[in-house]
Ligand SMILES: *[C@@H]1O[C@H](CO)[C@@H](O)[C@H](O)[C@H]1NC(C)=O
Ligand SMILES: *[C@@H]1O[C@H](CO)[C@@H](O)[C@H](O)[C@H]1NC(C)=O
């Protein structure tokens with residue numbers, strides 16, 4: 001028995017000795033928030049959004065992550081955030097809605113154009129990011145696609161939970177399973193889903209780093225307000241890469 005255990009541990013040691021990657025960002029996950037066509041050039045087209053794509057490609061091409069989460073708004077037809085679902089309302093309006101499980105409590109819901117309906121092009125992740133995620137999954141990187149705000153009656157900005165904390169996604173438990181301590185947050189849009197994810201990440205005890213040039217929203221003022229609110233949890237990509245060097249050769253999609 002002891003002899004066989006020793007044989008097994010010797011085998012494990014030799015496996016661990018294989019230098020298959022010394023550049024992994026240990027205990028650190030990349031979180032891509034809603035990098036979906038509708039938020040870039042679809043129904044909520046945003047001319048400021050495409051500028052972050054090269055930064056996201058860099059984070060995917062030049063770094064090795066033990067875990068990546070990619071959230072997607074995944075709204076049913078007639079979702080509570082769609083102006084079209086509220087007679088007489090238009091995009092940009094707000095309405096007060098009652099909590100799903102607390103009849104005496106209300107929250108203010110912003111209304112937008114219909115977006116990110118499953119089965120539509122707008123709900124898909126931007127093609128450059130999507131191709132890279134598929135490529136990395138084909139290697140050894142676990143990628144969790146978090147389909148959020150699926151309940152007709154409640155929106156979900158954060159990738160951790162809906163706006164009423166009625167229901168949590170699998171993100172927190174997946175991060176736990178992968179021993180993640182730090183989340184590097186990127187994506188769209190800064191003052192809504194990115195902000196919500198950062199705040200929940202902080203509440204849940206993660207080290208949060210918002211990469212300020214890998215996130216965008218609809219105006220520089222809105223972006224600045226969120227960056228200021230999250231002060232202490234924000235870095236630019238250059239600074240983050242200096243603090244977290246990678247020797248990973250530029251590979252992957254650029255060479256395919
Ligand atoms: C959105 O941008 C992508 C990538 O540049 C392009 O392929 C696509 O045709 C654009 N779609 C629309 C509706 O503008
Ligand atoms: C929504 O609630 C806010 C805060 O309670 C209130 O000031 C506002 O008047 C309400 N709006 C509507 C349309 O009822």
Ligand SMILES: *[C@@H]1O[C@H](CO)[C@@H](O)[C@H](O)[C@H]1NC(C)=O
Pocket residue numbers: 100150151152153
């Ligand atoms: C939305 O949440 C409510 C309250 O928990 C539930 O009754 C309803 O079935 C949910 N709808 C969907 C589509 O999950």
Ligand SMILES: *[C@@H]1O[C@H](CO)[C@@H](O)[C@H](O)[C@H]1NC(C)=O
Pocket residue numbers: 236238239
């Ligand atoms: C990143 O932030 C640092 C300050 O921490 C600043 O000196 C540098 O110019 C910034 N770089 C870019 C590319 O924005």
